[in-house]
Amino acid sequence: MRAAEFRGTPDDLLEIDTLSELTQASARRTDSPDPAGPAPTVLKFGGTSVADAGAFERVATIVRMHGGPRPVVVVSALAGMTDALLASVTTAAQADVGRARQSVEGQLDRHREVARRLLAREEAASFDATVARARREIVELLERLPTEWEAQAALRDEVASHGERLAASLLAATLAAAGLPTRAVDARRCIVTDEAHGQATPLAPDTERRTRAELLPLLDGGLVPVLGGYIAAARRGRTTTLGRGGSDYTAALVGAALRAGEIQIWTDVSGVLTADPRVVPRARPIPRLSYAEAAELAYFGARVLHPKTIQPAMEQRIPVRICNSRAPEDRGTVVTAEPDVQPETVKAIAHKTGVTVLQITSTGMLGAYGFLRALFEVFDRYRTVVDVVTTSEVSVSLTLEDVRSLPQILGELRPLGDVSVEPERAIVCVVGEGLRTTPGIAARIFTTVRDINVSLISQGASRVNLTFVIAEDRVRDAVRRLHEAFFEREPAPVGAAVEPGG
Template sequence: MVVMKFGGTSVEDAAAMRNVIEIVRREWQASRQFGEGAPLVVTSACAGITNKLFALAELAASGKRTEAQDLLRSIKAHHDTLIHELLSSNTQALHRRLNELFDELSSIIKALDVIGELTPRLLDTIASNGELFSSLILADAMNESGIPTVWADARLILITDDNFGKAQPIQSLVDERAQAQLRPLLQSGRVVVTQGYIGSTVSGKTTTLGRGGSDYSASIFGAALGCKSIQIWTDVDGVMTSDPRIVPEAKRLKIMSFREAAELAYFGAKVLHPSTIRPAVQNNIPVYVLNSKRPHLEGTLITSSIKSFDGMVKSIAHKTGQVIINLTSTQMLDAYGFLYKVARIFADAQTPIDMISTSEVSISLTIGDTTRLAQLEKELSEIAEVDIERNVAIICVVGDNLRASPGVAGRIFSTLATAGINVKMISQGASEINIGFVVAESDAAKAVQALHREFFSKVSENAIFA
């Protein structure tokens, strides 16, 4: 039994969905041949739809009801076209179900126009519709193509806390419901199509796992069902040595460890949601990153069992839109408890720290979520002098045992110096597989390109790189 997650570009139009159906068909046929349970298919919204739903919500809440309704009509037209091009008959029930969802959204727009307040809970309700639209259409198309398929509402299975917008699963409840509701269907040989990104509280209120959370959903379901593997189908060939939009010559990694993938995902690699790896690691389930546009490629295998190559750089990730917060205080000299005070302020503001570096009387740290930056600055200024540096980017070099490998750090920083790039902050000791640093956002692309030339220009195909 496997979980197959398809991203937005994999289901963006009729041609893409037909491609998905054939990929699923091969996996379903293999499951029948080997007497295994059918695959669980987890789908994202069609590419661009979630962004439109967010925009629709903002328009309605700001009193632009007509514009919001126009955008809703364009979303409906997209899915109507998809049905028309993908399905040949018996679409009445599908249109009726989708129309019910669109009518509900229209009513929410009217209510938002009156209330003028968009709460996280209401935003989750609106945003969840993208996955409902795409999964309903895909399930019907798979049935029409001859694959016995059942549509399942993820909100009845993926139970979360009530942290709307960034909900976390209650894994024990997910396990219980997945075993009761999904396993019997899959064991009977029927493919189940469900949604990524969305869940619900114990009381039934719709939640979302955060942007890009469909990967996370797939991993949660895979852990709950004890699947043999999790497949993440996207529009790139696998995990790359860098972002191919910045480095066109980036190479594909054939295999990497869970730890390496987790570092890359957290520090900006776009292929995986940062939380995806956690349930897979806890249950030792291998994850495959594959390209739905080129399904013949082997992609990237992420696993716990991998040969070590000390000092080998595997990939370079970057994350823009960061802020450095510099704190200076003599309270730190020969004292304890200061870091605790700082951490408590960030915890109370529900703001994660990405990177941190300390000296005798100062702390530098970075954050990506600036929602509560003003609050943080105010509270931190009560215990230290505060200096804020905006428009910076984190660069993350990931590889095998970098901390214990002489010369790697020297190559990194000499390459940056040669390129005329100033390093504003360094954080290396906390992880043996990651060297991280901060540069001006305007230098990020240049830094990534220079480092990629340094470490990968002479790399040929081998056991690690394609």
């Protein structure tokens, strides 16, 4: 059996070696002059880092102490705000606009409360007026939803954008109150995308040009730009969004455009951990990751980093540091182009649940030209991302996380061959640069989980991960065993048998 790893749509079939190509290309890049003065530092703060007044105060201290000479701040919506806004869209679309409006009021009041606690009376009143304008705009959008069905995706993005827009205004006012000269910037003036509402793709040349034009004059004038993540605009000006968790991606795009010295992702944990602490309480921070390792971990479940964050940073060889806003003195994790001098064989165990496996079997694959392209064009039409793929001479096995369009996808796949569906699966991903060069590592991994049925195995083109699929109800056990074998025991010879744990 041939094994290959692929994530995405047909256009991506030509990009399976993207990580290795980008690593080589990043060393050759000499285009676009650096901005005048010291390289900026981009600091991104997630929703849990701006959850309340105390969190805003911590952020102000971090920007003042850790931001370097030219900080640029990217902020997510307050924790819970985006969920509330999207829920209001769903409710309004069902013709219950009154209840939709009420569901947002409490979140808007949270913003007012933070402003009252942190800002002087005049500044708090000014921000209160900003909240009132946002409320009017949100209500107008919600009232349009029941009748403007063809525009619902666009209206949804407009409503959702208010979370980051309000957070940026509030954080800019908080930083100004702490003595930092700031300017709130509408991210839609910087990040340019296509018109795929809800999951828009940035247009790199336009984004770089507009970001530099918008932010460099502010930096040169000694101001701290503060912009909301996640939101963007298409070329014709319509609001778009980058997908949930997209604020990390915004920070990376801004950092790449400005040739930043570092991109800092501030969250509620002290870096990327060796496993999900909800599954493995003894998981510990990883001091250093390569771009390839970080990309694999982000894609397969490391919740502190958005999967798309790594590529813009890697193209410009910008270090990405993951830090804890509640413990800024912790080292965190730094992601760089420079691998460890003595890389550990395994850096982390990631996993992803809620996975469905499809197997397409067809003798028509034998010697057929274009079969895989026809297969993946089906997923492209329904904008459904494929996580992992393995192929043999007569079959293709693949995994999906998004199954909203599965009935339609199955209808189009069946003319291509026999299709079987295995729901309630999970992906386990063992990640580490040392996998490239360590003989016997696969034997050690699969000996550790030898009594758990494995239905699919893949090692990606980057060769820093080994991925396999198991039943979802066994994933916690598998991850705990692997973590114990590689991080909690005395190192054993790679070829030695490892007894499966309890």
